[in-house]
Amino acid sequence: MAGFSAEIWQSVFLTLKLATFATLILLAIGTPLAWWLARSRSLWKEALAAIVAMPLVLPPTVLGFYLLVVLGPQGPGGALASLWGARTLAFSFTGLVIGSVLFSLPFVVQPIRNAFEAIGDRPLEAAATLRASPWRAFWTVAVPLASPGFLTGAILGFAHTVGEFGVVLMIGGNIPGETKVLSVAIFDYVETSQWTQAHLLSAGMVVFSFCVVLAMMLIEKRMMRRAS
Amino acid sequence: MSATIKVHLAGQLGQFSLNAAFEVPAHGVTALFGPSGCGKTSVLRGVAGLLHLRDGYCSIAGDVWQDAHHFRPVYRRALGYVFQESSLFAHLSVRANLLYGAPKQARDHVIRFDEVVTLLGIETFLDRAPETLSGGERQRVAMGRALLSQPKILLMDEPLSALDRLTKDEILPFLERLHESLAIPVLYVSHDMSEVERLADHLVLMRAGQVMAAGPLSALQSDPSLPLVSSQEAAVSLDAHVEAYDAQDGIAALVVAGGRFLVPSAPLSIGASQRLRILAGDVSLALVQPNESTIVNVFRAKILSVQESGAHQMVALLGLGEDGQGARLLSRVTARSWRLLGLSQGMSVYAQVKGAALVRKAAPARS
Numbered sequence: 001m002a003g004f005s006a007e008i009w010q011s012v013f014l015t016l017k018l019a020t021f022a023t024l025i026l027l028a029i030g031t032p033l034a035w036w037l038a039r040s041r042s043l044w045k046e047a048l049a050a051i052v053a054m055p056l057v058l059p060p061t062v063l064g065f066y067l068l069v070v071l072g073p074q075g076p077g078g079a080l081a082s083l084w085g086a087r088t089l090a091f092s093f094t095g096l097v098i099g100s101v102l103f104s105l106p107f108v109v110q111p112i113r114n115a116f117e118a119i120g121d122r123p124l125e126a127a128a129t130l131r132a133s134p135w136r137a138f139w140t141v142a143v144p145l146a147s148p149g150f151l152t153g154a155i156l157g158f159a160h161t162v163g164e165f166g167v168v169l170m171i172g173g174n175i176p177g178e179t180k181v182l183s184v185a186i187f188d189y190v191e192t193s194q195w196t197q198a199h200l201l202s203a204g205m206v207v208f209s210f211c212v213v214l215a216m217m218l219i220e221k222r223m224m225r226r227a228s
Numbered sequence: 229m230s231a232t233i234k235v236h237l238a239g240q241l242g243q244f245s246l247n248a249a250f251e252v253p254a255h256g257v258t259a260l261f262g263p264s265g266c267g268k269t270s271v272l273r274g275v276a277g278l279l280h281l282r283d284g285y286c287s288i289a290g291d292v293w294q295d296a297h298h299f300r301p302v303y304r305r306a307l308g309y310v311f312q313e314s315s316l317f318a319h320l321s322v323r324a325n326l327l328y329g330a331p332k333q334a335r336d337h338v339i340r341f342d343e344v345v346t347l348l349g350i351e352t353f354l355d356r357a358p359e360t361l362s363g364g365e366r367q368r369v370a371m372g373r374a375l376l377s378q379p380k381i382l383l384m385d386e387p388l389s390a391l392d393r394l395t396k397d398e399i400l401p402f403l404e405r406l407h408e409s410l411a412i413p414v415l416y417v418s419h420d421m422s423e424v425e426r427l428a429d430h431l432v433l434m435r436a437g438q439v440m441a442a443g444p445l446s447a448l449q450s451d452p453s454l455p456l457v458s459s460q461e462a463a464v465s466l467d468a469h470v471e472a473y474d475a476q477d478g479i480a481a482l483v484v485a486g487g488r489f490l491v492p493s494a495p496l497s498i499g500a501s502q503r504l505r506i507l508a509g510d511v512s513l514a515l516v517q518p519n520e521s522t523i524v525n526v527f528r529a530k531i532l533s534v535q536e537s538g539a540h541q542m543v544a545l546l547g548l549g550e551d552g553q554g555a556r557l558l559s560r561v562t563a564r565s566w567r568l569l570g571l572s573q574g575m576s577v578y579a580q581v582k583g584a585a586l587v588r589k590a591a592p593a594r595s
Contacts, residue, residue: 122315125278128302130329130377137303140328144319154358 011185019161022100026157030108038116064170148223159212182222198225238272239281250442257414258378259424262434268417277302308374316358323354329377339492364395440561456498458537462508488552508558510583525581
C-alpha cells in the first residue's frame with residue numbers, strides 16, 4: 001500500500017511539474033502571439049489563428065503521431081537531443097513539455113487575445129500621447145488591463161496540461177518519474193484492475209476540475225463587474 | 229522665430245477625403261470648428277500622429293513633427309491630448325493616472341503637480357479609482373494628466389461633448405482658468421459655437437475635409453463671405469477692458485475700439501480684460517439717435533457691407549465710429565425694415581445693442 005501511494009505521489013508531482021513548465025512556456029509564447037493576433041491587420045493573421053486553434057479539433061493521437069516523428073531519433077528533435085548526448089526527445093520529459101505546449105496553446109492564446117482586443121485602441125493611444133513608448137505602453141497599460149485574460153489563460157493552460165492523455169501516451173509512453181503523468185497512471189491502474197488507486201486519482205481530478213471551473217467563473221464575474 | 233502652428237494634412241480616409249491646411253499663431257486657443265464629420269478630429273489626430281497621413285506636414289513653433297521624409301512617432305511629440313471620453317487608465321488611481329506621463333525628475337516640471345491639482349479642483353479624489361468619478365471629474369483628471377506630461381501644445385478633441393449641460397458649465401471655468409494661467413497653445417476641436425466663443429482666440433473653420441478660413445475669432449465671425457454670419461446664432465466676440473465699475477448699480481463700463489459698453493456685471497477690477505459676446509439679433513439699426521430708451525448701448529456706426537440671410541432677413545457688418553474704423557458688429561434686421569429705412573452699404577447709422585453678454589475674461593494680449 002505504501003509503495004502504491006509513493007507511485008501515486010510521483011505521478012502527481014510529475015504532472016504538476018509538467019503543467020508548471022508548460023504554463024510558463026505557454027505564457028511566454030502565447031503573449032506575443034496573442035498580441036499580434038489582436039493588433040495586426042495582416043491577412044495572415046486568421047491563418048495563423050487557425051493553426052494555433054488546430055489542436056482544438058485535431059485528435060490528440062494525430063498530433064502525438066506527428067510529434068513522435070518530429071521529436072524522434074530520425075527527426076529534428078533527435079538531432080537537437082544529440083547535442084546533449086541523448087538519442088531522442090520522444091519518451092522524455094522535455095518531449096512532454098513540447099507536446100503539452102503545442103496541445104494547450106489555443107487555450108492560452110484565445111483568452112489573452114480576447115482580453116487584448118477588449119482593451120481597444122484608446123488606452124494605448126492615450127499612453128502614446130503621454131510619451132509612453134510602445135514597449136512601456138504594453139507593460140504598463142495593455143498587460144495590466146488584460147490581466148483577467150492572462151489569469152484565465154494560465155488556469156486553462158495549466159488544467160488542460162494536467163488532463164492531457166492522448167498526446168502524452170503517444171510521445172511519452174509510461175516511464176515512471178519521467179513521463180508517467182496522472183492521466184496515464186489512471187489508465188494504467190484500470191488496465192491492471194487496481195480500482196482503488198484509479199478511484200483515488202479520478203476523484204482527485206474531479207475535485208481539481210471543479211476548482212478550476214469555479215475559479216474561471218469567479219474571474220469572469222469580476223471581469224464583467226469591472227467592465228460595467 | 230516662427231511661432232506658428234503649421235499644418236497641412238491630406239489623404240483618403242475610406243470614402244472621406246481630407247485636405248486641410250492652416251497656419252495659426254502658437255499661442256492662445258485655436259478652435260477647429262465645423263459640423264460633425266467635417267474632419268476636425270482627423271486633423272487633430274493627424275497633428276498628434278495618431279493618424280498617419282502620407283501627405284502631411286506639421287510643425288509646432290518651428291519644431292517639425294511631420295514632413296515628406298519624417299514622421300515623428302506619437303510618443304516622441306511633446307503634446308497633451310484630451311479625448312472626447314476621458315480615457316483614464318482603469319487600473320490606476322487618479323494620482324497614478326496624473327503622473328503617468330510626467331517626467332521622473334520633479335525639476336523638469338514646468339507645470340507643477342500641486343498647481344494642476346488645485347487649478348482643476350481634483351485634490352479631494354487623488355486616491356480614488358477613475359471608475360468612481362463622475363464624467364466631469366474624470367474629464368478634469370484627463371486634462372490634468374495631459375498637462376503634467378509637460379506638453380508644448382495641448383490638443384483637445386471635443387472634451388465637453390460627452391458631458392451634460394450642467395457638467396459642461398462646471399468644466400468651462402476650469403478651461404478658462406487653464407487658458408489664463410498657462411502659456412501653452414491649445415488646439416480645440418468643437419462643433420459648439422458657444423464653447424468656441426468663450427474659449428477661442430483663433431478659429432479654423434472646416435467643412436467637408438477642407439479649411440474654409442483661418443484667423444482671429446472675431447474677424448472670421450464677422451466675415452461676410454463665411455457662413456457664420458448668416459447663422460441664427462451669428463455673433464461677434466469682442467475683447468474689451470474694464471474702464472470703470474459702478475458698484476451701486478452693478479454696471480461695468482467696457483471699452484472696445486470705437487465704443488464703450490455698459491454691461492450689468494459682478495464686480496470687476498479696473499483695467500481687467502473681458503470678452504463680450506454680441507448676437508447679431510440683438511443689434512438693431514436707427515437713422516437718428518434714439519432718446520429716452522432703455523437701451524443704453526447706442527453707437528455711431530458705419531454699414532461696411534450687407535447681405536441677405538435666409539428668410540427676408542439682412543445681416544449688416546458694422547464698424548463702430550463715424551468712420552467705421554472701430555470694432556466690428558453684426559446686425560440682423562428684417563428685409564422690410566431695411567427697405568423702409570432705406571439702408572445701404574456705406575451709410576452712417578446708430579447701432580442699438582440690446583444685449584451684450586460677458587462670456588469670460590479675455591486673454592491678456594501676448595506679443
